[in-house]
Amino acid sequence: MVSDLLRLATIGSVDDGKSTLVGRLLVDTRQLFDDQLDAVVNASERRGIGDLDLAFVTDGLRAEREQGITIDVAYRYAATPTRKFIVADCPGHVQYTRNMATGASTADLALAVVDVTHGLREQTRRHLCIAALLGVRHLVVAVNKMDVVRWSPTAFRSVADEIETLAGDLDFATVVAVPTSALLGDNVVETSDNTTWYHGPTVLAALEEAPASSWASARGARLPIQWVLRQPGGGRTYAGMVAGATLGTGDLVTLLPAGIVTRITELNTLHAGSVASAVPGLSIDVALADETDAGRGDLLAAAPLPRVTRTLEATVCWFADRALGAGSRLRLKHTTRTTPVRIDTVTGVVDVDTLRVTPGDELRANDIGILTLTAADDLVVDDYRENRVTGSFILIDEATNATVAAGMVGYPGFVASPQN
Amino acid sequence: MDPLTVTTTRPVAPETSHLDLLESHAAFVIREVAAECERPVLLFSGGKDSAVLLHIAVKAFAPGRLPFPVMHVDTGQNFPEVLAFRDATVTRLGARLVVASVPDAIARGRVADPGPLGSRNRLQTTALLDAIAENGFDAAFGGARRDEDKARAKERVLSFRDAFGQWDPRRQRPELWNLYQGRVNAGEHLRAFPLSDWTELDVWRYIEREDVALPSIYFAHERAVVRRDGMWLAVNEFVAPQDHERPQRRQVRYRTVGDATCTGAVESSAVTVAEVVREVATATVSERGATRADDRFSETAMEDRKREGYF
Numbered sequence: 001m002v003s004d005l006l007r008l009a010t011i012g013s014v015d016d017g018k019s020t021l022v023g024r025l026l027v028d029t030r031q032l033f034d035d036q037l038d039a040v041v042n043a044s045e046r047r048g049i050g051d052l053d054l055a056f057v058t059d060g061l062r063a064e065r066e067q068g069i070t071i072d073v074a075y076r077y078a079a080t081p082t083r084k085f086i087v088a089d090c091p092g093h094v095q096y097t098r099n100m101a102t103g104a105s106t107a108d109l110a111l112a113v114v115d116v117t118h119g120l121r122e123q124t125r126r127h128l129c130i131a132a133l134l135g136v137r138h139l140v141v142a143v144n145k146m147d148v149v150r151w152s153p154t155a156f157r158s159v160a161d162e163i164e165t166l167a168g169d170l171d172f173a174t175v176v177a178v179p180t181s182a183l184l185g186d187n188v189v190e191t192s193d194n195t196t197w198y199h200g201p202t203v204l205a206a207l208e209e210a211p212a213s214s215w216a217s218a219r220g221a222r223l224p225i226q227w228v229l230r231q232p233g234g235g236r237t238y239a240g241m242v243a244g245a246t247l248g249t250g251d252l253v254t255l256l257p258a259g260i261v262t263r264i265t266e267l268n269t270l271h272a273g274s275v276a277s278a279v280p281g282l283s284i285d286v287a288l289a290d291e292t293d294a295g296r297g298d299l300l301a302a303a304p305l306p307r308v309t310r311t312l313e314a315t316v317c318w319f320a321d322r323a324l325g326a327g328s329r330l331r332l333k334h335t336t337r338t339t340p341v342r343i344d345t346v347t348g349v350v351d352v353d354t355l356r357v358t359p360g361d362e363l364r365a366n367d368i369g370i371l372t373l374t375a376a377d378d379l380v381v382d383d384y385r386e387n388r389v390t391g392s393f394i395l396i397d398e399a400t401n402a403t404v405a406a407g408m409v410g411y412p413g414f415v416a417s418p419q420n
Numbered sequence: 421m422d423p424l425t426v427t428t429t430r431p432v433a434p435e436t437s438h439l440d441l442l443e444s445h446a447a448f449v450i451r452e453v454a455a456e457c458e459r460p461v462l463l464f465s466g467g468k469d470s471a472v473l474l475h476i477a478v479k480a481f482a483p484g485r486l487p488f489p490v491m492h493v494d495t496g497q498n499f500p501e502v503l504a505f506r507d508a509t510v511t512r513l514g515a516r517l518v519v520a521s522v523p524d525a526i527a528r529g530r531v532a533d534p535g536p537l538g539s540r541n542r543l544q545t546t547a548l549l550d551a552i553a554e555n556g557f558d559a560a561f562g563g564a565r566r567d568e569d570k571a572r573a574k575e576r577v578l579s580f581r582d583a584f585g586q587w588d589p590r591r592q593r594p595e596l597w598n599l600y601q602g603r604v605n606a607g608e609h610l611r612a613f614p615l616s617d618w619t620e621l622d623v624w625r626y627i628e629r630e631d632v633a634l635p636s637i638y639f640a641h642e643r644a645v646v647r648r649d650g651m652w653l654a655v656n657e658f659v660a661p662q663d664h665e666r667p668q669r670r671q672v673r674y675r676t677v678g679d680a681t682c683t684g685a686v687e688s689s690a691v692t693v694a695e696v697v698r699e700v701a702t703a704t705v706s707e708r709g710a711t712r713a714d715d716r717f718s719e720t721a722m723e724d725r726k727r728e729g730y731f
Contacts, residue, residue: 033704
């Protein structure tokens, strides 16, 4: 089923044309107000870049325009007659990988942009790998700068084949490759006259038709408790956002980590008040049949239950400049619970070329690694592939409070095991 | 009640809309910040975005009271309708109001008086940062949206401010999934933007759905205005016509609400929320482009102000 809203993130190497493509998409679908377009034209002229630098539509910071690069994610909002879009235009530079992960962590689809004259670069492979790890299942690839290779079908096919093979290895569910010139507008919104040999959709058509699903959750509904609401007369309800699957009034749930089994007697949404059920993404509060001492950091779960543990094997993207090794102490935020953790072992680093784990005992900036850790308190977790909310965590530096890693519970499915 | 006896009169599950998900996400962010920070405050200008933000915050903690105060950064040059709306709203909710006053900051010598023709826009930053420091606030909710401006399009939902109140767009914290982390050291603070992913049209559709009260100046009315810098500016105690300007009476409304000296009106006949929704859906000029002189100083006016600690 095609959902009403698609969240997409652009990925790919620096200078392959991500921001230009997003600018082209927004301009050609008339998403920009007149004054915003005028401002982009003026900024382009002032820097001697000709009529219109499409990248300036999203590259809005002074430094980005001066240097002609994207530093951090820009979010833009677009709507066509068939669909709403939230576009996260992500940076390509390796030192801004953390910002790309920020944009991709909430995306349903990755829009990869690959310069046909360069083919698949290491940074594009890294981005595809991170997007796949984060659970992005759908990929649209703009094989860009086709005007430079004079619209050669052979050049397009060679890059498209390479990326389709990699997408298959990374378990993407759908891949659509489109020959484009973001600069000239070919096959972005308008079908190109220069690619009569191509019979697939434009980039816009591919985005309008793409599914928005992630992995089908095999697990039950989860409600991490954010806040306890005191009701008149002394009762309490428990507020949080539904995750994983629909939660209903009357459902049998277990309060974790305590392990108390109870039932939901009332379920309220913000808009409709008391309702029969609520889908993932809705903020609700629930009343329980039994008195409990539930509070923030606890979790209500329907069967099959998540596991309660203090030790985790996890896949992490490490963002800090300093290296991470065994013995490091950090804070971990998982759902609504924050707890001190110690890194027990670093197993190795994912090689983005071979998709194998290279044994090693530390992670450097922008590495994707496998590690084990021990938490000071119980954590209530699912594998990330079964629930993106209860399977994800971040690591926080205790001194600076910086977010230094994105973590996913479990071993990535597409990576070969480090043994032999 | 016996836990195994399920009530048989189950209410129905309504369809989930885009507005439901936006509202849910905003409430989620507000509850996370309220839980993780020691002393949050909600910035309330009386404008439509902060009115929506306050409306969701009240719903997120009902039937309890709002667990934080609201703060108005007052330039001393307000539309009287907006001040009246601010006071009525705060009284109705029983909320505590903190006023960060630019006239006070001028009187105390914290900033220089720019005079009747100068702008008090940047002075708001000093008043805001002083009030955050004096009250020990470690988080300030704002109604800013990413679709308003190209610098705001770059900002995190939880945006870190250093001990000088500065935003450094090159060194923003990564923000993964819905895992918002609000840890700061003493003297630093966060800005929280629960409406980040809302568009102007979403805000108006939500106002329509929830019947959110707004100051009357958001709806078409006749008033004396002068044409200045391509905008209609109201003639009042803060804005006097200059020599070449001829005041005219026009049917106008406001798309944004800010300082009376730099917030322009647009010509409009929309007197109901439904009519405003229709007008916004077909607008060809952005809301800040149509109404804010403060964004026209330079190409990066918003980024420059934000770096200094502006909203």
